[in-house]
Amino acid sequence: MHMMDIVQNSIRAGASNVEITFIENKTDSSLTFSVKDNGTGMTEETVRKISDPFFTSRTTRKVGLGVPFLKMTCEQTGGSLTIQSELNKGTEITAVYRTDHPDCLPLGDLAGYLVLLLIANPKMDIKFTYRLGDEKFEISARELGENEIDDLNSAGMSAAVKEYINENLKELFLVRKTESYLC
Template identity: 55%
Template sequence: MVTLGMHMIDIVQNAILAQAGQITITLEERVADALLLFRVEDDGSGMDHRSLERLTDPFFTTRTTRRMGLGIPFLKMTCEQTGGSLRVTSAEGKGTTVEALFRTDTPDCLPLGDLEGSLLLLVMANPAIRFRFNYLVGKEAFLFDTDALREQGIDLQHPQMLIPVKSYIRENLELLWRQRAPESYLC
């Protein structure tokens, strides 16, 4: 994985497989602490204790098509290589929360990549799921909620809306990114 956007698709895909009805993605730049928090919360099936314990083991997977599962181990690797950490909490029948903390004052920090494009493909392919995407930089925030957009009559499944919604998210993110500290390696 070369960008955080890729990790986002990957982790959200896990939530979709866990039959989530609502997925909340949070990216929070804690400017003063030089940290980036990446969190994916779902209300899916959750995991039992045994699965949770083996989650970061690359040779553990629930799939039958292959014998390894690298999504979580990759995320653990990329956050730990910046000096950050990964935390996963889960309750069976309630849902799972994946939290990765990245240090942003090191060049090992992953580029964000195409966050908006990644998010919108997930939204487009899963019309039954409510997605909330929160991006925070210090005290400023941008919130994207698929339910709120649908209420406004915006058709997120329409291919011609892909580029306009993408630039809507991008422009709002760029406004937020102006609040970023100059020593941050995030890009």
């Protein structure tokens, strides 16, 4: 859920490049989730306020819950949230989770959300990386385009891309030596 929610902020900030990265560290039981974009960025004051659920830059409603929820879920595992942003340059938001904490939430349907992001934002270069130790799985809109895989908006292909992501993540997760709360 967080991935789609935070990337939606990047989309709204007019980003053309979004890098979604998960780094699972086996030795210190941590998962670092980050979203980096080249959108409009934020002022220092906005960055300070962004974790406040009653702050939003929208005019259609009075609450902004995406970042506060992310902060809550990582901090409840003993992790932390950091935001680096520069006006007109972009934003990087990084959440660190302790994966050995019982309150660490499962990853959820990463492949499903990622496919929807790729379908719904055909003009955006979205890059997804999941790194586990020395192994990693990467997929990007650019790479798919270079391989002329561009029919994602059809039911068959969206399911095929989802299967491709799931199969590769499943294989990557075999690297884990112990069972993980992340699933």
